[in-house]
Amino acid sequence: MRYLPLTDADRREMLSVIGAKSVDELFRDVPTSAVLGAKIGGLPDHQGELEVERAFQAYAAKNLSPATTPFFIGAGAYRHHVPSTVDYMIQRGEFLTSYTPYQPEITQGTLQYLFEFQTQITLLTGMEVANASMYDGSTGTAEAVLMANRVTRRHKALISGGLHPQYRSIIETTAKWEGFGAVIGRPDIDGLEDLIAAVDKDTSCVVVQNPSFFGHVRDFAKLAAACHAAGALLIVVVTEVVSLGLIKPPGEMGADIVVCEGQSIGNGLGFGGPYVGLFATREKYMRQMPGRLVGETVDADGKRGFVLTLSTREQHIRREKATSNICTNAGLCALAFTVHLTLLGEAGFKRLAEINHAKASELADRVAAIPGVKLLNDSFFNEFTVRLPKPAAPVVEALAAKRILGGLPVSRLIPNDPSVENLLLLAATETATEHGMGPLVAALKEVL
């Protein structure tokens, strides 16, 4: 077995040092009822690298790769070009195969990039502090609600109908089992939802998304003011972080907590994970944050260095009084994010956002020109919603049969709701080309 260095001679010698006759003796505490005679049945034995590769090639062959086909799906996960440097860097063993930086003297590499990551997040979101990552945007959003409940000592969250439906489900699940109230808005198809009147003295937070799940770009400054007047926090969720290159950041709208899905920068689609959650807030709420934080300090020689800090918030110190149970987060995905954003820099990041907006604008105009199709958005970044003359799910299936991945039928994420049955969500990033848009528009005309 190529991964196991011990030889039979090693094993015999080691057993004699231990003073055991066989390895079974070391397992003597296992109850006899649970001792298995031989290896576990019904499973194959070990295989060489070649056989393993072939097996995965066979899995891959049964899927339709977005690289080979017109592709326009978004809905919280976006297809962007990731520079080769990113994937090379995260595969360096010193990053890939290290653990959470508990010993800072020999993990300055991880700690410094996380400090850079935290700084990048504050700049993008317009916030004051950020943590070293969450699992993803969806779980980070539920953690933000819990944090708002702690800060305000209130237990009622208002959830916008413009929030990604699966994010809403996670908040509902958390609310049900952790014991707080979540008032969920109707799907905000037109982007006209007004939550200001619903904010009251029991409200812990309002959770909105920008651009919304349906693609609308909103200004939440007035909502922020209303929240603050009522003693509530405004949580702004961004599922397409590239939008922050072009759109006014949530921090400038008065957000108290900003959560982003960071997948778009540095991280591939990966069939849904692992991704990376970005989590930022105001300095005054710093000690209520979940997750790891990296801080600057000095070493015994006075040299600058970085450490995990404020860990008295965390489960390994505070146990049942911790701000969250989170332990492992998304360190390597955060590195991918940081390397990609560093490559882009100010100019590249802004230009990437401009290109995304331009591509989506072109697609929106071309799709909206198809007879019977109505564009629902006055505003959007790189994703928008259209109403089709018939249910969207079979249309998307018909497109898939032509090897076109033509958006998301909203009914997949909001089932059993006639008001969204005909809605199709389409995204276009810098990866969209005429070779994709042309066939999509032609195929849509054909199947509608």
Added chain:
Amino acid sequence: MVQSLDRSQGRAGGVAAGPTNTHGTFTGNRALQIEEPLIFEMGQAGRCGVDLPEPPKVKDRLNGLRRAGEIGLPGLSEPQVVQHYTRLSQKNYAIDMGVYPLGSCTMKHNPRINEKVARFPGIGDLHPLQPVSTVQGALELIDRLAHWLKTLTGMPAVAMSPAAGAHGEMCGMMAIAAALEAKGERAQRKTVLAPESAHGTNPATAAALGFTVKPIPANERGRVDLAALKAALGPDVAAIMLTNPNTCGLFEGEIVEISKAVHAAGAYFYCDGANFNAIVGRVRPGDLGIDCMHINLHKTFSTPHGGGGPGAGPVVLSAALAPYAPYPWIVKDGEKWRVAEDGAKVEGTPLGRLKAFHGQMGMFTRALAYIMSHGADGLKQVAEDAVLNANYVMAALKDVMSPAFEGPCMHEALFDDSFLKDTGVSTLDFAKAMIDEGYHPMTMYFPLVVHGAMLIEPTESVAKEDLDQFIGALRSLAARAKTGTAAEAFKAAPLYAPRRRLDETLAARKPILRWRPSNNPPETDPVKQAAE
């Protein structure tokens, strides 16, 4: 003193070198150890590490919300970015470099074939919301891993979506809450029992769900005190959360009695599977009477820890808890795979959703590649070699260090600090001295039930000759500590790492969590100082 003063070229004096350059080089560097500034101290307007086309001019559809002003991101070229992060990488210890005996973390070899297959076109680039007809292979892959996990644990169901171990704990404990609610007992059963040696995530998870955590003491053999457990069980108890093998590296020999007592009291048994590596392929937790257990794919099944994640924490469930498994899961209808997502008509009453999309697919792929590479025969050998290596370390050190408990251990060897008594050397000092010997220290001060704990988990990946050197280094350190005159030297360690001991108190007292141009006042900023 006049040198290059421009931060963008800022190697002079070493931006991070501090007020005194103790190494006597112009740069502050020491051969392969290169002092590296932050990217924010390196940027130049007009530099960019990507080439993107000029965007076509279109009318904004941004609702008048175009971002104004600078974001503040630095501009670097591609070679600068490559050098920067390569230099940072060289300040890290890693499994790829040597023994990483961090107890409870299972730092085993991370095979590169796993990285390769996870990036195959048609696997690594799939969108989670593609029509299911276009991702049949991906769904089959997830189901195949689920099959292995169920078979290896002897459990009938598995929830694949949790993102890491702690997230899996949340999933399992929510399933228990859901089962209690279905029986009308949720309001009455508000207590969760957990040993004092439990991982911090256990009480944190239980408390988040509104349970009161009641600690269960250990007996003198480092196992759960069965009599104390039985006394604590009652109509108020929802569950026990127990790690097995436990955090002292010991198998809970009375686990079957524990599970019987827990079930007789109407409660559920949550098993923390962080230490599954010790028994994988040899013992099925399902045969021990548990109700659920999370599996850290980044431990037992070698998906890379990546400096703190990503992980994946699938949770196996007993028949009693399976009806409450969260969305989504994979279903086979005839020859076709589909995903049961929110709102799907299903048997049972799912507890809800814990994560967007379908879980940590990238980790599933790597874990399955690892599992297939080992097979049933290899996995059994993994557990045996992991246990053998730990017992070898224990046997080779027991005369100079102080094992916390008698008898063989499982996959990790636990020592207390009594061998350091009156030496002036603490567990922390001992650990830091290991760094100078070229090792990552063991887990320190955990579990909490052992004074000055040192928890050593070599894993099965370490060759005997490397273990022998590791043992030799620890024996030498122990002997040096016991001379009684080495305390100062230990407290100065590490001397040879990229940094000496860092001031964690300062970091917490005056938190600096981001770079700002003004972070370093002129009197301590080497660059500003150089300018004067």
